[in-house]
Amino acid sequence: MSITVSGINKNFGDFVALQDINLEIPSGQLTALLGPSGGGKSTLLRIIAGLENADSGSITISGQEATHLPAQKRNVGFVFQHYAAFKHMSVAKNIAFGLEIRKLPKARIKEKVDSLLELVHLTQFADRLPAQLSGGQRQRMALARALAIEPSVLLLDEPFGALDAKVRKELRDWLRRLHDEVHVTTLFVTHDQEEALEVSDNIVVINQGRVEQVGTPDELYDQPANDFVLGFLGPVTEFQGRLVRPHDLEVFRQEVPGAVAGRIARSTRVGFEVRLEVELNGSADAAPVNVVVTRGEARALGLTVGDTVFLGLQAVLV
């Protein structure tokens, strides 16, 4: 295990930010800390980095007891949402900074910076100042700087949080490819479930200072431990007293054993999907059931607002 978190507790005054956190973060993998705002993700990351002290519990990094080590002795690379670059230094100088402090020979620094620039696809921007980069390029520079010291773990706190959706998506694909190349144990904080599902090998779901579930993206999506995880990892709708995913409901035109009759109250096309709101017969006061079908299915079934349909659950979820 690359990072072991044992019995970590952290209070801010009366407020319990983290409660008895126990985690094993596997070596060489990309692990997401996923959860809603205020759940404690950043606090945990900062405790692992040594930027915050826990009230109790211990942290081990690469087999070394790190609980009381200062941040600079933990050999971790850290990237924040808003990366504080040295404004007056070029991109190459920013990346070289940690190596110069460590007094590596000049030729060796140059060699390393060149290969890092290549890794993060910034070779042509080596001589620019940080202000002359886009937000996405700046975050790539931040990653190169964090990687320069060859950290045993890389900690990323919403590294793409301040960027627009399209750049976020590009950088997330890029991070996955980068990780496949360098394999450094990476722990990254996100509140975006799609980001976590797409990028990571493992996900730790944190809510209200507690770990709700740990698993691979598939495990969490297919076998959520509770309604919170189910609801946080994707859309849900209530169907016959339980939470299910809208695309796990099947729509029939005829009565089918086990299916329930209702009326299509609304139909919205979003890209290749059609989202239906179905009011079940005899439940006028209840919220409509949300169902997602493909455009092809909607067309084949000839679904129109006002039609009566029958809903059944395709797969048992929880």
Ligand SMILES: Nc1ncnc2c1ncn2[C@@H]1O[C@H](COP(=O)(O)OP(=O)(O)OP(=O)(O)O)[C@@H](O)[C@H]1O
């Ligand atoms: N220095 C502090 N003093 C007081 N309360 C704090 C401090 N740092 C964090 N908190 C509180 O601890 C809780 C957890 O904060 P944390 O930043 O870890 O959450 P998070 O899951 O990372 O959320 P976000 O995604 O919004 O950053 C929040 O309620 C926050 O207000």
